[in-house]
Amino acid sequence: MPEIGFTPVAGTDAIAVGVRPGGVLAPTAGRVDRGGMIARVLAGSRAFKGEEGDVLPVCTPDGWIVLVGLGDPDEDAAARFRRIGGSRYQELADAGISRLDVALDLSPAEAAEVAYGLALRSWRPPLRYRSKPDPDEVPTLDAVRMVSGDPDAARAAYEPLAARAAAAALVRDLVVAPGNELTPEGFLSRLRGLQDHGIGVEDVDPAAVPLPLLAAVGAGSAHPPKLVVLTWPGGEGAPVVLVGKGITFDAGGISIKPAEDLEEMKGDMAGAAAVAGALLAAALRKAPVALVGVLALAENMPSGRACRPGDVVVGHAGLSVEIVDTDAEGRLVLADALSYAAERFKPRMMIDLATLTGAVEEALGRHRAGLFTASDDLAGRLMAAGEAEEERLWRLPLTDVYDEAVRSPVADLRNCCWEEEDGPDALHAARFLAHFVPEGVPWAHIDIAGVAEADEDGPLAAEGPTGFGVRLLDRLVGDGREG
Amino acid sequence: MKISFAKATVPTEGALVVGVLEDRVLTPTAADIDARTQGLIARAMAASRFEGKRDQTLLLLAPAGLELARLLLIGLGKAADIDAKVAQSFGGGAVAQLQGAGDQVVAIAADAIAGAPIGAADFAANAALGARLRSYRFDKYRTREKKEEKPSVKKLSVLLSDVTAAKQAYQPLDAVADGVFLTRDLASEPANVIYPESLAAKAQTLSELGVEVEVLSEKQMRKLGMGALLAVGQGSEKDSQMVVMQWKGAGTDEAPVAFIGKGVTFDSGGISIKPAAGMEEMKTDMGGAAVVIGLMKALALRKARVNAVGIVGLVENMPSGNAQRPGDVVTSASGQTIEVINTDAEGRLVLADALWYAQDRFKPRAMVDLATLTGAIVISLGDYYAGLFANNDDLAERLLGAGAKVSEPLWRMPLDDQYDKQIKSDIADMKNTGGREAGSITAAMFLKRFVKDTPWAHLDIAGVTWSKKDLAVTPKGATAFGVRLLDRLVADHYEQK
Numbered sequence: 001m002p003e004i005g006f007t008p009v010a011g012t013d014a015i016a017v018g019v020r021p022g023g024v025l026a027p028t029a030g031r032v033d034r035g036g037m038i039a040r041v042l043a044g045s046r047a048f049k050g051e052e053g054d055v056l057p058v059c060t061p062d063g064w065i066v067l068v069g070l071g072d073p074d075e076d077a078a079a080r081f082r083r084i085g086g087s088r089y090q091e092l093a094d095a096g097i098s099r100l101d102v103a104l105d106l107s108p109a110e111a112a113e114v115a116y117g118l119a120l121r122s123w124r125p126p127l128r129y130r131s132k133p134d135p136d137e138v139p140t141l142d143a144v145r146m147v148s149g150d151p152d153a154a155r156a157a158y159e160p161l162a163a164r165a166a167a168a169a170l171v172r173d174l175v176v177a178p179g180n181e182l183t184p185e186g187f188l189s190r191l192r193g194l195q196d197h198g199i200g201v202e203d204v205d206p207a208a209v210p211l212p213l214l215a216a217v218g219a220g221s222a223h224p225p226k227l228v229v230l231t232w233p234g235g236e237g238a239p240v241v242l243v244g245k246g247i248t249f250d251a252g253g254i255s256i257k258p259a260e261d262l263e264e265m266k267g268d269m270a271g272a273a274a275v276a277g278a279l280l281a282a283a284l285r286k287a288p289v290a291l292v293g294v295l296a297l298a299e300n301m302p303s304g305r306a307c308r309p310g311d312v313v314v315g316h317a318g319l320s321v322e323i324v325d326t327d328a329e330g331r332l333v334l335a336d337a338l339s340y341a342a343e344r345f346k347p348r349m350m351i352d353l354a355t356l357t358g359a360v361e362e363a364l365g366r367h368r369a370g371l372f373t374a375s376d377d378l379a380g381r382l383m384a385a386g387e388a389e390e391e392r393l394w395r396l397p398l399t400d401v402y403d404e405a406v407r408s409p410v411a412d413l414r415n416c417c418w419e420e421e422d423g424p425d426a427l428h429a430a431r432f433l434a435h436f437v438p439e440g441v442p443w444a445h446i447d448i449a450g451v452a453e454a455d456e457d458g459p460l461a462a463e464g465p466t467g468f469g470v471r472l473l474d475r476l477v478g479d480g481r482e483g
Numbered sequence: 484m485k486i487s488f489a490k491a492t493v494p495t496e497g498a499l500v501v502g503v504l505e506d507r508v509l510t511p512t513a514a515d516i517d518a519r520t521q522g523l524i525a526r527a528m529a530a531s532r533f534e535g536k537r538d539q540t541l542l543l544l545a546p547a548g549l550e551l552a553r554l555l556l557i558g559l560g561k562a563a564d565i566d567a568k569v570a571q572s573f574g575g576g577a578v579a580q581l582q583g584a585g586d587q588v589v590a591i592a593a594d595a596i597a598g599a600p601i602g603a604a605d606f607a608a609n610a611a612l613g614a615r616l617r618s619y620r621f622d623k624y625r626t627r628e629k630k631e632e633k634p635s636v637k638k639l640s641v642l643l644s645d646v647t648a649a650k651q652a653y654q655p656l657d658a659v660a661d662g663v664f665l666t667r668d669l670a671s672e673p674a675n676v677i678y679p680e681s682l683a684a685k686a687q688t689l690s691e692l693g694v695e696v697e698v699l700s701e702k703q704m705r706k707l708g709m710g711a712l713l714a715v716g717q718g719s720e721k722d723s724q725m726v727v728m729q730w731k732g733a734g735t736d737e738a739p740v741a742f743i744g745k746g747v748t749f750d751s752g753g754i755s756i757k758p759a760a761g762m763e764e765m766k767t768d769m770g771g772a773a774v775v776i777g778l779m780k781a782l783a784l785r786k787a788r789v790n791a792v793g794i795v796g797l798v799e800n801m802p803s804g805n806a807q808r809p810g811d812v813v814t815s816a817s818g819q820t821i822e823v824i825n826t827d828a829e830g831r832l833v834l835a836d837a838l839w840y841a842q843d844r845f846k847p848r849a850m851v852d853l854a855t856l857t858g859a860i861v862i863s864l865g866d867y868y869a870g871l872f873a874n875n876d877d878l879a880e881r882l883l884g885a886g887a888k889v890s891e892p893l894w895r896m897p898l899d900d901q902y903d904k905q906i907k908s909d910i911a912d913m914k915n916t917g918g919r920e921a922g923s924i925t926a927a928m929f930l931k932r933f934v935k936d937t938p939w940a941h942l943d944i945a946g947v948t949w950s951k952k953d954l955a956v957t958p959k960g961a962t963a964f965g966v967r968l969l970d971r972l973v974a975d976h977y978e979q980k
Contacts, residue, residue, distance in 0.1 A: 359862050359863070361919075361920050361921075362859050362862045362863065362919060362920060362921070362922060363859065363862060363863035363864075363896075363921065363923070364863075364897070364921055364924070365902060365905070365920040365921025365924060365925075366920060366921075367897075367899055367901040367902060367921070368897060368899070392899075394896070394897050396863070396864075396894070397864065397867075397868060397894055399867065401867045402865060402867070420865070422858060422861055422862055423861065423862065423865055424861070424862060424863060424864055424865035425862070426863075427864070427865060450920065
């Protein structure tokens with residue numbers, strides 16, 4: 001990520017200036033324009049129209065002038081400036097410019113959003129996985145200064161956003177990490193780093209509690225499962241509890257998955273990563289709120305010790321579960337984690353995130369995550385937070401008519417429904433989880449299987465891990481006064 | 484089964500059905516019988532798990548002290564929760580329990596229930612509706628059915644004090660049930676019987692009820708530029724048809740409400756042929772069209788004070804030497820071109836031309852289409868909710884409300900612009916599939932490209948058109964999901980008072 005600073009005056013050899021649709025120049029653009037140069041450039045360019053996302057670097061005898069489209073001022077300003085920041089980075093990171101001053105003539109809050117978008121978009125996978133880093137992969141842009149009439153105000157507005165961007169980067173680092181590096185214990189050792197920020201990191205032994213469903217999922221792996229509790233003691237009273245599915249690699253177990261694209265299953269811990277990120281964001285901005293993260297970490301592998309389809313396991317909540325499909329494992333680890341978290345922390349609200357089902361991808365694709373909750377109030381606040389951060393949710397039904405599908409002939413529940421092969425598995429999974437949340441706890445389940453990784457470049461994330469969830473959770477948590 | 488209303492007396496033959504409220508509180512007729520029989524009902528309940536919870540039943544054979552063959556107790560739940568839906572499931576439950584039991588005559592006691600939000604006449608009328616809807620059978624092709632396999636009930640009477648009021652309340656409900664039965668018949672008929680021309684002929688019979696029916700031939704559709712719809716039907720020997728039904732119940736000035744149905748009378752998938760297992764279910768791929776035809780019948784029978792238009796695009800999707808191919812580009816009536824990536828994503832091609840024609844010709848106030856459109860909606864919502872997509876929040880709210888009232892529940896799904904890029908084609912204006920992800924949404928986004936400013940909603944009914952199990956007022960099979968919902972939508976929002 002380039003270094004981001006704030007300054008009252010521009011001074012380097014590259015400057016970004018704003019242009020509105022129709023070729024209307026922002027004041028600074030007018031000042032740097034020598035002899036109608038910008039107008040001539042605009043006349044000769046079809047691609048640059050001053051729309052949001054348009055970027056055109058022009059090399060002049062005085063240095064680089066980067067024209068940045070500001071788009072339609074009627075549109076939601078914060079999100080628009082964030083996207084402008086993101087798209088500008090994408091264009092300029094490798095253009096050869098090393099230092100850039102951004103002078104778009106914006107308010108401090110708008111300048112902060114541009115910086116936020118830029119910070120989010122600038123994440124790249126760590127280079128250490130290559131034996132010899134490809135020099136072309138190292139971005140040339142290493143310092144950006146936001147020019148603002150009130151740099152202190154802009155810096156203050158950027159601080160909480162910078163925390164969110166840093167948290168998103170952590171989530172993406174974790175999601176992209178390979179399964180041989182990020183085993184449950186590897187995940188835990190990464191989480192230990194959060195202690196530097198005042199976050200409590202507790203390693204809970206699933207066998208000691210006990211957490212039999214989590215233990216069953218991890219039984220096949222040589223790397224034992226773990227439950228990690230993260231605490232940010234920023235406030236008093238009942239905490240907000242975030243629960244994350246952390247299958248560090250999901251082979252499917254004995255119900256093994258097909259080989260094609262199986263490597264993507266290293267990302268089946270994106271929910272747990274988002275929870276860790278939300279804790280980091282709260283700590284970085286010293287949020288005055290009591291926040292707890294519960295991460296259920298396991299590796300789902302086939303082996304002689306693995307659990308079998310047909311096994312019955314009594315979970316932490318006392319409910320018995322027939323495991324009919326060892327590849328519907330996420331709901332098993334979450335069941336124990338939700339039950340444990342509710343009992344131990346008596347949360348004022350509990351939200352879980354999980355890359356849970358393929359069905360949610362078929363339902364909502366890659367633009368929205370599935371939101372399940374019985375609480376209209378919580379649904380409204382999550383939807384609004386998601387909208388503001390452009391991590392969009394869509395509510396799906398959590399109706400008890402789907403309970404029939406998870407009823408087992410031999411146990412209290414089964415973990416999925418074979419009869420409806422092309423049935424609504426995302427809804428079945430959500431109903432399954434509902435059984436493990438005690439009545440009276442406001443709870444929401446977010447199925448992020450379709451959105452945790454992007455299959456193409458977007459304004460705030462390149463193809464690859466998106467960090468989905470961390471920004472919306474941090475916005476929801478806010479200053480803890482709500483809810 | 485013949486349904487009538489009669490004064491409340493304890494009958495002397497057949498079966499009697501009485502309601503019991505939660506915690507074993509007897510309704511008046513039940514209490515009367517209990518008194519006459521020295522506490523028979525109380526004793527029977529005490530010896531069973533029957534507590535009067537909604538839809539619980541307890542059957543008493545040859546009840547001592549009565550001349551009846553059977554006495555059936557049905558739980559009604561709490562008095563304060565008794566609405567039309569509870570009444571319908573009470574009537575439906577009576578039929579489900581008794582129609583094969585052997586009695587020819589069944590009476591249902593529809594007592595006025597103190598503390599219930601629904602009045603006695605409406606309760607009785609809705610119990611009758613539930614009974615009738617649940618009694619539906621499609622048995623015309625059973626030529627050797629044994630007598631004991633056929634329903635025994637010939638006469639069902641609903642007993643209450645104000646018979647005239649109940650009859651009056653039942654009349655429009657009976658009309659809707661007629662519409663539902665027509666829809667179920669059409670969806671149940673095999674595809675060698677119901678094909679575009681024969682289905683159009685069925686629709687034409689509505690002219691007897693005052694519905695104006697036009698049938699557009701392939702030649703006429705070609706003139707109108709309906710290249711998308713015609714391409715789907717070109718592989719079949721059967722000619723494609725479009726039927727336009729107009730019910731003018733509100734005078735001539737008012738813009739109509741338009742209902743558009745997908746009518747693929749058999750969907751083999753075409754050249755992108757489907758796997759063989761379960762393919763026979765594809766005779767129901769005209770479920771949307773069947774709903775529109777049944778709805779027009781219901782509106783006409785109850786003389787709804789509304790101008791309504793029903794348009795159904797009827798085609799058969801077959802592979803043949805003349806069938807359309809994956810990769811073909813077709814031009815729709817709107818002028819927009821479509822690259823056909825998958826010939827089994829044919830419903831949207833039919834609807835594209837039907838929707839365009841509906842708004843172009845009729846300038847409707849609102850437009851609702853129904854289609855068994857995507858398998859993805861089943862993966863999204865299962866077989867309980869139908870998917871609702873709308874470009875207008877008011878219309879969406881109205882539909883959600885109507886669905887909740889008649890137990891044909893809808894769940895709204897998103898229509899964000901971001902999904903549109905999945906249907907961009909390399910060579911035409913759009914392509915007809917958007918891939919595995921968000922398959923129902925991209926299908927709706929496709930349809931949206933054929934809708935101008937008209938308030939419009941699309942109901943994806945692929946999961947709810949055919950039920951694999953018995954439901955409260957719907958025996959397993961064709962459900963006619965949509966007829967009662969849209970009838971209610973019209974009654975609540977588009978009819979002149």
